[in-house]
Structures are given as structure tokens and as C-alpha cells.
Amino acid sequence: MKLLKCIVRPNKVDEVKDALTKLSVSGMTVSEVRGHGKQKGHTAIYRGKEYNVSLLPKMEIEVVVPDRLVHDCIKVVMEAARTGEIGDGRVFVMPVEESYKIRTGERETD
Amino acid sequence: MSNPVPGPSTGSGQADGEPHRDAAQSLRTRLAAARDELSAATSRGQAGRDALARYAGAVDDLVAELFTDALGDTPQAVVLALGGYGRRHLCLHSDVDLLVLFGGPLNSAHAGALNELLHPLWDLGLAVGHQVRELDDFARIEADNPEFLLALVDARPIAGDRDLFNRFMTRVQRADLYAHVVAALVALTDERHAPFNATFYQLEPDVKEAPGGLRDLAAVRTIARLTDPALLRQGPSDSARLDEAEDFLLRVRSILHLDARRNQNVLSHPMQERVAALLDYPGALPQARVERLMGDYFRHARGVARWLEWIRRVAPVPVGPNLVKAGDGVRFVDATVAASQPESWLSAFQAAVDAGAAVSDDTLAVIQQHADRFGGHDFLPDPTRQAAWLEFLKPRPGLYARLSQMHDSGLLGRILPEFGAITCRVVRDFYHKYTVDEHTLLAIRTLERLATPMLPGTSTRERERFASLLQDLERPELLVLALLLHDVGKSGDEEHVAESVRLARGVFDRLAMPADAREAVEFLIANHLQMSTVAFRRDTEDPETVRRFAAVVGVEDRLKMLCLLTLADVDAVSLETLTPWKAELLWRLYVDTYNQLTLGYADELIDQSQSEVAQAVGARHADLPAEEISRFLEGLPRRYLQLFDQAAIARHVRLARDIHPDALHVSLEPKGSAWELTVVSLDKPFLFSNISGVLSSFGMDILRGHAMTSPHDLVLDVFQFTDRERFLELNPGARDEFIAVLENVVSGKVDVTVRLRRREQSPVHLRPRRVIPVVHCDNHASQRYTIVEIVADDALGLLYRISRVMSQQGCDVDLVLIATEGHKAIDVFHITQAGAKLSPAAQDALVASLQRLLEEDHEVA
Numbered sequence: 001m002k003l004l005k006c007i008v009r010p011n012k013v014d015e016v017k018d019a020l021t022k023l024s025v026s027g028m029t030v031s032e033v034r035g036h037g038k039q040k041g042h043t044a045i046y047r048g049k050e051y052n053v054s055l056l057p058k059m060e061i062e063v064v065v066p067d068r069l070v071h072d073c074i075k076v077v078m079e080a081a082r083t084g085e086i087g088d089g090r091v092f093v094m095p096v097e098e099s100y101k102i103r104t105g106e107r108e109t110d
Numbered sequence: 111m112s113n114p115v116p117g118p119s120t121g122s123g124q125a126d127g128e129p130h131r132d133a134a135q136s137l138r139t140r141l142a143a144a145r146d147e148l149s150a151a152t153s154r155g156q157a158g159r160d161a162l163a164r165y166a167g168a169v170d171d172l173v174a175e176l177f178t179d180a181l182g183d184t185p186q187a188v189v190l191a192l193g194g195y196g197r198r199h200l201c202l203h204s205d206v207d208l209l210v211l212f213g214g215p216l217n218s219a220h221a222g223a224l225n226e227l228l229h230p231l232w233d234l235g236l237a238v239g240h241q242v243r244e245l246d247d248f249a250r251i252e253a254d255n256p257e258f259l260l261a262l263v264d265a266r267p268i269a270g271d272r273d274l275f276n277r278f279m280t281r282v283q284r285a286d287l288y289a290h291v292v293a294a295l296v297a298l299t300d301e302r303h304a305p306f307n308a309t310f311y312q313l314e315p316d317v318k319e320a321p322g323g324l325r326d327l328a329a330v331r332t333i334a335r336l337t338d339p340a341l342l343r344q345g346p347s348d349s350a351r352l353d354e355a356e357d358f359l360l361r362v363r364s365i366l367h368l369d370a371r372r373n374q375n376v377l378s379h380p381m382q383e384r385v386a387a388l389l390d391y392p393g394a395l396p397q398a399r400v401e402r403l404m405g406d407y408f409r410h411a412r413g414v415a416r417w418l419e420w421i422r423r424v425a426p427v428p429v430g431p432n433l434v435k436a437g438d439g440v441r442f443v444d445a446t447v448a449a450s451q452p453e454s455w456l457s458a459f460q461a462a463v464d465a466g467a468a469v470s471d472d473t474l475a476v477i478q479q480h481a482d483r484f485g486g487h488d489f490l491p492d493p494t495r496q497a498a499w500l501e502f503l504k505p506r507p508g509l510y511a512r513l514s515q516m517h518d519s520g521l522l523g524r525i526l527p528e529f530g531a532i533t534c535r536v537v538r539d540f541y542h543k544y545t546v547d548e549h550t551l552l553a554i555r556t557l558e559r560l561a562t563p564m565l566p567g568t569s570t571r572e573r574e575r576f577a578s579l580l581q582d583l584e585r586p587e588l589l590v591l592a593l594l595l596h597d598v599g600k601s602g603d604e605e606h607v608a609e610s611v612r613l614a615r616g617v618f619d620r621l622a623m624p625a626d627a628r629e630a631v632e633f634l635i636a637n638h639l640q641m642s643t644v645a646f647r648r649d650t651e652d653p654e655t656v657r658r659f660a661a662v663v664g665v666e667d668r669l670k671m672l673c674l675l676t677l678a679d680v681d682a683v684s685l686e687t688l689t690p691w692k693a694e695l696l697w698r699l700y701v702d703t704y705n706q707l708t709l710g711y712a713d714e715l716i717d718q719s720q721s722e723v724a725q726a727v728g729a730r731h732a733d734l735p736a737e738e739i740s741r742f743l744e745g746l747p748r749r750y751l752q753l754f755d756q757a758a759i760a761r762h763v764r765l766a767r768d769i770h771p772d773a774l775h776v777s778l779e780p781k782g783s784a785w786e787l788t789v790v791s792l793d794k795p796f797l798f799s800n801i802s803g804v805l806s807s808f809g810m811d812i813l814r815g816h817a818m819t820s821p822h823d824l825v826l827d828v829f830q831f832t833d834r835e836r837f838l839e840l841n842p843g844a845r846d847e848f849i850a851v852l853e854n855v856v857s858g859k860v861d862v863t864v865r866l867r868r869r870e871q872s873p874v875h876l877r878p879r880r881v882i883p884v885v886h887c888d889n890h891a892s893q894r895y896t897i898v899e900i901v902a903d904d905a906l907g908l909l910y911r912i913s914r915v916m917s918q919q920g921c922d923v924d925l926v927l928i929a930t931e932g933h934k935a936i937d938v939f940h941i942t943q944a945g946a947k948l949s950p951a952a953q954d955a956l957v958a959s960l961q962r963l964l965e966e967d968h969e970v971a
Contacts, residue, residue: 011650048900048936085651
């Protein structure tokens with residue numbers, strides 16, 4: 001099992017969700033986040049005054065997927081979230097050691 | 111009257127005759143009989159309230175009879191009793207205060223008739239105090255004569271036109287004057303108490319003037335009457351004790367008058383013995399009788415003083431017609447009257463917001479009980495109330511709570527049945543946590559909170575951003591109205607936005623709203639989901655997204671309103687919906703769109719695709735062929751079409767007709783409380799600077815303006831300005847003079863700098879400086895222009911000086927956007943130099959000169 005942490009543009013969330021659902025990835029966590037990568041924000045100007053926009057609003061989608069789906073998932077996320085411009089986001093992949101379902105106490109396997 | 115006729119023997123000044131003398135004799139006999147009766151009662155120690163009222167009645171009869179003889183045939187005349195006589199507390203030597211009132215203007219016939227009324231009264235030896243007034247004297251009540259207003263509180267008609275009397279009373283007995291009258295009464299009372307060292311324990315008391323005396327007693331009754339009559343049942347003692355005290359004091363006063371044969375009210379030591387005897391106090395020695403009398407006196411005076419002190423402390427404060435603010439909130443003084451005046455109910459809520467109080471429960475109960483009897487029109491029957499309704503909707507502390515009360519009492523749903531229909535409406539979706547009506551009211555609360563000043567250091571930057579947008583709005587109440595109506599379409603099962611718009615149009619008709627206000631509110635309702643969709647679901651980093659959204663919004667004012675409406679709408683969905691993350695996205699879309707509207711608009715030009723505008727304007731104006739309109743429009747920024755309606759476009763096309771290089775086609779028209787100057791010309795050096803200079807040299811405050819140039823060098827400048835000195839309004843030749851000066855300045859015959867300097871040097875035009883000036887130069891926002899954005903203190907001639915510097919530096923000013931927000935001027939210039947954007951060096955030089963100019967301005971002040 002792997003945890004995929006996808007940081008994407010806010011307007012791309014629906015497309016990413018749809019793409020993952022098509023791969024039968026069911027559970028996901030979506031959060032509003034702010035941060036910067038290479039994009040490092042920019043300077044906006046309002047009424048002649050500059051103000052610094054260093055942290056950009058992004059959405060974070062977290063999904064836990066079986067190892068066999070990891071590559072497909074990464075692919076569809078990137079396809080759905082890509083615009084080609086700086087600021088499209090990142091996908092992080094992390095190993096998941098164990099997973100339990102709280103209601104039943106079951107340990108989940110791939 | 112300055113020249114009273116003294117004594118009965120002088121005659122009345124009328125053509126004498128037997129019957130007349132008989133009539134006079136009869137009056138004298140009747141008055142003498144009445145006075146004898148009162149004197150006899152006084153001697154028995156029984157000339158209290160009843161005896162005095164009987165005497166007042168007898169005097170009434172005399173006055174009525176004389177009035178009928180003298181003025182009975184005069185239409186619209188009435189005689190009133192005022193003050194103590196109005197209260198029927200008429201002692202033997204009290205003043206008989208009369209007001210003779212006429213419905214129309216006074217003339218010499220009236221003067222003669224007045225003599226016929228007043229001379230016999232003087233002849234009878236009565237101390238008549240009289241006033242003669244026309245009803246129109248009371249069109250505006252002078253607040254500086256509180257004693258007169260106070261005397262009117264007890265006014266009652268003796269004879270004449272009752273209808274006139276009623277009309278008069280509605281003018282003077284207005285509760286909005288009551289606050290004033292009560293305050294004046296309190297002040298007069300303190301003033302009167304001062305010579306008595308403010309104590310009622312006087313060894314030789316003045317039973318009328320002293321603390322605890324008759325005037326204090328009248329004050330207690332007046333305050334109760336003007337604020338809350340029920341107070342008389344709640345005071346520090348039974349109100350029967352007040353009546354008792356009054357009767358006692360009047361019986362004493364009657365004796366003093368009888369004995370002194372004049373208006374004498376001091377209960378001196380010698381008089382105390384006589385009064386004690388006449389009032390039949392027991393005791394072997396005079397001293398014992400006096401002690402008993404004075405014991406009673408002090409007991410009554412203490413009671414009166416306590417009442418007065420109590421009622422001054424607890425009396426509600428009048429806050430409007432038939433409205434007072436008491437401990438439990440704002441309520442009707444007379445609920446029975448209010449129940450049949452639905453048009454007055456809104457003012458209870460308005461007064462409550464103003465006073466920072468609630469509307470009291472019993473008032474809400476009255477409204478709830480009677481609301482169903484009336485239709486929407488009954489609450490807002492005329493333009494004044496309709497305007498008051500919009501005024502009420504201004505976002506400010508307390509609005510949400512009062513609107514909620516109004517909703518709970520059923521009034522809101524009666525005024526706006528469209529809103530009534532969403533009461534407790536449940537629409538199931540994944541987001542909304544409250545019923546549709548409460549969601550709407552909570553959204554208004556969000557605006558209210560933005561409008562509420564915060565303690566220094568307690569606000570966040572995020573909040574301040576949106577709060578500043580709200581401050582910029584000229585008519586924030588339209589935003590609240592839009593919020594009230596934005597979801598009313600959810601009462602049905604149709605798509606709610608279109609339905610809300612349809613229902614809102616009915617509301618606009620009922621409120622008789624002007625076209626521009628309707629358009630603004632309708633725009634907001636129709637687009638209330640647009641901004642959140644774009645901000646949260648579209649790629650706002652794509653300039654095309656912003657451009658498209660900017661095209662929907664059109665102008666900055668609407669953008670600000672839509673941004674705030676979106677913020678409030680999202681915030682009211684649930685506690686968690688408006689995250690700082692969402693607020694940030696919204697703010698960024700706002701800034702990008704604002705910049706697009708103010709900086710990028712020069713790139714969006716009118717082209718063939720807008721030909722339907724030309725057709726539409728042409729169809730309405732027979733003298734304007736569509737081709738001529740198209741020719742005029744082509745190449746102007748698209749924004750032009752959003753700024754001006756079809757009538758204005760037609761005006762501009764006409765002004766642009768047959769323009770030749772030296773001509774200046776000018777129109778100068780009043781627009782609301784401001785003026786609008788439209789100048790069409792072919793471009794020439796310093797043109798913009800000269801026009802703004804001329805405006806300032808006439809002392810005009812430029813509020814907003816648009817300067818546009820079309821590719822064929824046609825310049826259209828439109829300025830809105832206020833004329834604080836009312837030069838244009840008050841002087842018949844002023845417009846021509848203004849236009850002549852403008853032409854002379856533009857053609858170079860007159861130097862506007864000289865004209866301006868005269869004004870600039872005047873201390874009247876110095877204004878405090880608050881804003882640190884900002885000059886920002888941008889070469890990227892527009893494809894064709896360098897954009898200079900300037901934010902500075904609004905000052906006389908500012909625009910002139912800025913644009914002059916630009917012209918001096920060889921820049922062509924092609925487009926200008928001028929806005930004034932409070933004391934801040936926000937000007938955006940689109941400029942070129944030799945037909946291209948400015949080089950970096952030229953930009954630096956220009957910014958440096960502008961900075962220098964603005965800093966000098968700043969320091970001079």
C-alpha cells in the first residue's frame with residue numbers, strides 16, 4: 001500500500017477526483033492547503049501598492065492505494081492536474097505500513 | 111400685544127352701540143359671578159382642582175362667545191388654551207394664555223377681528239397672554255423655543271375649527287420633538303430649582319415654582335405623557351397621592367391669589383396663618399395650626415419631588431414619532447395608535463438600530479398581532495417610506511438582530527412576501543446548514559460585521575481587505591437588498607437564480623427603485639454564484655478566465671459588491687465553509703479582476719461585434735443612423751458600453767458630429783446631486799490637463815471621470831463633479847461662463863495656472879493630509895499602454911497637476927479613470943510616448959517627477 005499525497009491547483013480537484021474514481025480508488029481525503037514550491041508566489045499589485053503573495057492556495061488529495069495501482073494513479077493524477085505552467089503541483093508517494101478499519105477493527109491488506 | 115387697553119372703562123374701541131354695551135355688561139356679570147363662586151370656594155378652603163376647572167370652564171365660555179362673535183365667520187380659525195389654563199388650573203389671577211391660529215395667511219380683516227376678541231377680554235380685566243399664528247408658521251418647528259413647545263403640550267381647543275386644531279396638533283405634537291421637549295423641560299426644571307438651592311424644605315415656599323411645587327407636578331405629568339403614560343401607575347407612590355398633592359397646592363394657591371389680589375404664590379409666614387385658618391387646621395394656637403399646615407405641605411412637596419426625581423431617572427427616551435427607548439428596548443408610546451399605522455412600524459426598527467437597542471417584546475407582539483391585517487403597500491405607502499426602507503438596510507451594527515426580530519414578528523414577510531415564502535424553507539444539499547431565510551439573514555450579519563468598527567489591533571488583514579471594499583460602496587444598502595432577495599427563488603422548485611431575479615423585479619416595482627439601482631441589484635442576484643464558481647473552480651491564473659469574468663462584471667463598483675455578496679453568501683452556508691483559504695482565493699480573484707478592469711481595459715476595444723448596440727441606439731433616435739454610431743463607437747474601449755446607457759451614447763454621438771480640429775463640443779448637465787461635464791474634441795496637447803484645471807479653478811470637486819481616445823484622435827472626456835459653492839446652480843450665466851473659460855483655456859488664450867493659483871492660495875482649500883501618496887508604473891498590464899496608477903489625498907487641482915507633469919514629459923494621455931473614495935483619489939492613466947509604451951528610463955523620470963509633485967503637495971499641507 002502507498003499513500004499518495006497530491007498537491008494540485010484548486011480548480012483541478014474535481015478532475016483529479018473523477019480520474020481516481022475511474023480507477024476504483026474509493027476513499028480519499030481532500031484538504032484546502034496553502035504553500036509554495038518552485039512557484040514561490042508572486043507580487044500582486046492592488047491600487048498601486050504591491051503586496052506579496054507568498055503562499056498560494058492549493059488543494060491536497062490524499063489517497064491510499066494498493067501497490068498495483070500506484071503507477072496508474074500517479075499517471076491519471078498528473079494528466080488531470082497538468083496545465084503545463086509553473087504551479088501545477090506535486091505528487092508524493094509514501095509507503096503505508098499498516099492500515100485498520102476503525103469500525104470493525106479489521107486489518108487491511110492489499 | 112404691545113399696547114393693551116387698560117381697565118374696563120376705556121371701552122373696546124369698537125363702534126359703540128346699546129346692544130354692544132349690553133353684551134359687554136353681560137360678559138362682565140357672568141365673569142363676576144364665576145369669580146365670586148371661586149372666591150367663595152377659596153374662602154371655604156375648597157378651591158382645588160374642581161373649583162378651578164369650573165372657573166376655567168366659565169372663562170372658556172366667555173372666550174368661545176367672543177371668538178364666535180369676532181371670528182365665527184372666518185374659515186379656518188381656532189382659539190386654543192395653553193399652559194396652566196390648558197390644564198384647567200386657572201386661579202383668580204392666573205394668566206389666561208391663548209393661541210389664536212389661522213389656517214391661511216393673516217390679513218387686515220383678521221387683525222380687526224382679533225381686536226374684537228381680545229379687547230373685551232382685556233376690558234374684563236383678565237391677564238390675557240396671547241399669540242397669533244398661522245398654521246404654516248409650524249411647517250418647521252423651531253427647536254430653539256422649547257418653552258413654547260412645552261406650553262403646547264397642554265393645548266386644548268376652546269372654539270373654532272376643530273379640523274384645523276387637529277392638523278395643528280399633528281404638526282406640533284410629534285414624538286420626534288418630544289425628546290427635545292423633555293430635554294428642555296428637564297433643563298428648565300433645573301434652572302428653576304437653582305434659586306431654591308434645589309431643596310423643597312423652604313420655610314416660605316413658592317407653591318408654584320419651588321421644588322415639589324405645582325410646576326414640578328406638571329413636569330411629572332408631562333414627562334409621563336410624552337414618554338410612557340403607564341409610568342404614572344408605577345411611580346414611587348400611588349398616583350392618587352399626586353392628585354392629592356395637586357389639589358392641596360391649588361387650594362393653597364387659590365387662597366394666596368384671593369388674599370393678595372394678584373398672581374402671588376409665596377406661602378409667607380403671615381400667609382401661613384391665614385391659609386391654616388381657611389383650610390381649617392385644628393389647633394388652639396396659630397403656631398400649632400401653621401405647623402400642621404406646613405407638615406402637610408412638606409409631605410406633599412416631598413412626594414412630588416420624589417416622583418419627579420424617579421420619573422427623570424426611569425422615563426424612556428423618545429426616539430421617534432410615537433417611539434421611546436426604554437429598558438426593554440424601543441417601543442410604541444401608544445400601541446393602540448401604532449396598531450393602525452403600519453407605515454410607522456419600520457421606524458421602530460430603524461430607531462432601535464440607531465439607538466443600539468432591541469425592539470421591545472410588547473411592540474413585537476403588537477406588530478405580530480396586527481401584521482396580517484395589512485398588505486405590503488401599507489407598510490411602505492409612499493416614496494419617503496420606500497426610501498426609508500432602503501436606508502434601514504444599510505449594513506451597520508444591529509441590522510441582523512433587528513431584521514431577525516422583524517422576520518420573527520412576521521413584518522419582514524409582509525413587507526417582502528417573496529422573503530416570507532422562504533421562511534423555514536429547507537433545501538437539502540451537502541453544504542447549507544440552515545434554512546434559507548436564516549442563511550440569508552446570516553449573510554447580512556457577515557456584512558454587518560464588516561461594517562462594525564473593531565478595537566485597534568483586533569482585526570485581521572483579511573478582514574480589513576473586505577471591510578475596505580464595503581467602505582468604498584456608495585450604496586451598500588443595495589447589496590443588502592440583493593442579499594435579502596438572492597435566494598428567494600428557492601421558495602419554488604425551479605432553478606433558483608432565474609426565479610430569484612423574476613421575484614426581485616416585482617420588489618423593485620413596489621419600491622419604485624430608480625433604474626440604476628434596479629440594474630445593480632438585479633445584476634448581483636443574477637450573478638450571485640458566478641464569483642464563487644470562478645474563484646474556487648476555475649483556473650484564475652489563466653488571464654483569459656479573469657478577462658471573461660471582468661467582462662461579466664464590467665465596472666469596479668459591481669465587482670466590489672459581487673465580491674462582498676459572495677463572501678457573505680459563502681460565510682452564511684455553515685460555520686466551516688468560509689475558510690481563510692477560500693477568502694484568499696476570493697480576494698485574489700477580486701484583485702486580478704479589479705486590475706483587469708482598471709488597467710487592462712484599454713486592450714478591449716469595441717469592434718464590429720458590438721454592432722447591435724449601434725442598431726439599438728439608432729432605432730431609438732431617428733436622427734442617428736446606425737453607421738454614424740458605429741463609426742463613433744469603433745475603437746473606444748469596451749468599457750465605454752458598460753459605463754454609459756443608450757441615451758448617453760446618443761448624446762455623445764451628437765456631440766461628436768462635425769467636429770473640427772479647433773472645436774470643443776461641450777455639454778454640462780446636472781446629474782443627481784452632482785454635475786456631469788462631457789467634452790468631445792480632437793486630441794490636442796494638454797487637453798485633459800486643461801479641462802481638469804478649469805474644473806478645479808471653479809472650485810469643483812471631481813468625483814469620477816473617464817477620458818477616452820479613439821484611434822481617429824477623437825477624445826471623449828466625461829467628468830462627474832460636485833459644485834460645493836453652488837456656482838452653477840445659483841448664477842444664471844454660470845454655465846456659459848464656465849464653457850467660455852474652458853474654450854479659452856483649451857485654445858491657449860487663458861492660462862489656467864493663473865486662475866488655479868488664486869484658489870490654491872486660499873486657506874479654505876487646505877485639507878488635512880492622511881494618505882501617503884503612491885505612484886505605480888506598469889508596463890505589463892496593457893498591450894499598448896504604460897499604466898500609471900496614483901493613489902493620493904484628494905486635493906484641489908490634483909488631477910490638473912498630475913496630467914500636466916505627464917504632458918510636460920511628452921506623454922500622451924489616452925485613457926484616464928478617475929475615482930474618489932472618501933478623501934482618497936485613485937487615478938489610473940493609460941499613456942504613451944511617441945505612440946509607444948514608455949522606456950524604463952522615461953518611466954523612472956516620470957515616476958520621480960510625480961513623486962516630487964505629490965510629496966510637495968503633502969508637505970505644503
